[in-house]
Amino acid sequence: MREHTTFGIGGPAAGFHFPDSRSELGKLLKYAKAEELPVYYVGSGSNLLVSDEGFDGIVISIAKTFTDLDIRADGSVFCEAGVMTGKFVRDISRAGFTGVETLSGVPGTVGGALVMNAGAFGHEISEHLRQVTVLRLNGEERVYKKAELNFAYRESSFQEGEFIISAEFKFPAGDITEIRNRQEMASLKRRKHQPLKYRSAGSIFKNPPSFAAGYLIEQTGLKGARSGDAMISGRHANFIVNLGKATAENVMELIKRARKRVSEQFDIRLELEIELLGFSRKMLTKYALSTV
Numbered sequence: 209m210r211e212h213t214t215f216g217i218g219g220p221a222a223g224f225h226f227p228d229s230r231s232e233l234g235k236l237l238k239y240a241k242a243e244e245l246p247v248y249y250v251g252s253g254s255n256l257l258v259s260d261e262g263f264d265g266i267v268i269s270i271a272k273t274f275t276d277l278d279i280r281a282d283g284s285v286f287c288e289a290g291v292m293t294g295k296f297v298r299d300i301s302r303a304g305f306t307g308v309e310t311l312s313g314v315p316g317t318v319g320g321a322l323v324m325n326a327g328a329f330g331h332e333i334s335e336h337l338r339q340v341t342v343l344r345l346n347g348e349e350r351v352y353k354k355a356e357l358n359f360a361y362r363e364s365s366f367q368e369g370e371f372i373i374s375a376e377f378k379f380p381a382g383d384i385t386e387i388r389n390r391q392e393m394a395s396l397k398r399r400k401h402q403p404l405k406y407r408s409a410g411s412i413f414k415n416p417p418s419f420a421a422g423y424l425i426e427q428t429g430l431k432g433a434r435s436g437d438a439m440i441s442g443r444h445a446n447f448i449v450n451l452g453k454a455t456a457e458n459v460m461e462l463i464k465r466a467r468k469r470v471s472e473q474f475d476i477r478l479e480l481e482i483e484l485l486g487f488s489r490k491m492l493t494k495y496a497l498s499t500v
């Protein structure tokens with residue numbers, strides 16, 4: 209899985225597939241259900257830490273397929289879930305529609321962004337969403353209107369086993385110069401404050417109410433702290449970077465240290481923003497993550 213995550217970390221999966229049609233995806237899901245094989249979906253793995261043992265199941269990604277993006281003159285957009293968020297943002301902004309330009313530079317796919325309700329600089333991908341089509345493990349397709357879904361800070365209400373295949377949005381028209389300025393501001397801030405030279409999974413923790421997780425970790429003096437080749441970034445303390453050969457255990461060790469110090473110093477419990485895959489209960493307990 210290290211080949212399929214931006215962290216560059218993770219042991220093997222039993223199988224990894226890029227289905228190139230709905231029927232192939234449906235067949236894969238049915239096969240997994242019939243064989244009782246665990247299934248996990250990834251986009252680009254940019255918000256994911258996979259254990260060193262890997263995952264004993266099938267991983268399915270549509271990051272290289274399901275890439276249709278149709279932007280109509282009235283601002284309505286049909287987007288398959290494998291479209292990269294960067295392209296989604298760029299094409300919609302260039303067409304003169306506003307609402308996603310501050311997500312410029314968020315890695316990953318639109319499918320992953322919807323599950324995570326990805327956002328940046330005050331805007332989230334769910335804001336101008338109309339509906340989402342998912343495929344269930346039994347091969348059944350379901351369309352959710354936005355009102356049937358719940359989105360919160362880095363959270364959505366999609367059910368386990370539901371694979372997002374496409375989404376529809378409606379964006380308002382905006383001033384092209386202002387859109388471009390907001391896009392540039394977002395890129396500039398990202399380059400200035402994030403350690404983009406190294407592999408990472410973005411922010412490790414969600415920001416607790418009224419605080420930035422990075423600020424709290426920085427105050428505990430943990431910037432630059434290392435475990436093997438994993439390091440709490442000196443540029444942005446909510447990022448853990450892989451300096452080369454970091455293992456998932458290295459990252460978990462730093463996560464545990466940061467949570468402990470922040471809890472002791474501020475009495476605030478940091479919650480993970482990244483998703484974990486392939487960790488045994490024993491391992492989660494070892495790193496005090498059993499309740500996350």
Ligand SMILES: Cc1cc2nc3c(=O)[nH]c(=O)nc-3n(C[C@H](O)[C@H](O)[C@H](O)COP(=O)(O)OP(=O)(O)OC[C@H]3O[C@@H](n4cnc5c(N)ncnc54)[C@H](O)[C@@H]3O)c2cc1C
Nearest residue numbers: 250251252253254255316317319320321323326327372410
């Ligand atoms: C340098 C860097 C900067 C980042 N900056 C930001 C930021 O500013 N804002 C922000 O919100 N995030 C940020 N992230 C985190 C990450 O990019 C986002 O969460 C992104 O939207 C994840 O997309 P993905 O396709 O890589 O999803 P993955 O990491 O592959 O998956 C994330 C979750 O979605 C599920 N999933 C993925 N695709 C599907 C699908 N089609 N159907 C059902 N479930 C699916 C997975 O099972 C997993 O639970 C950053 C990451 C990095 C590395």
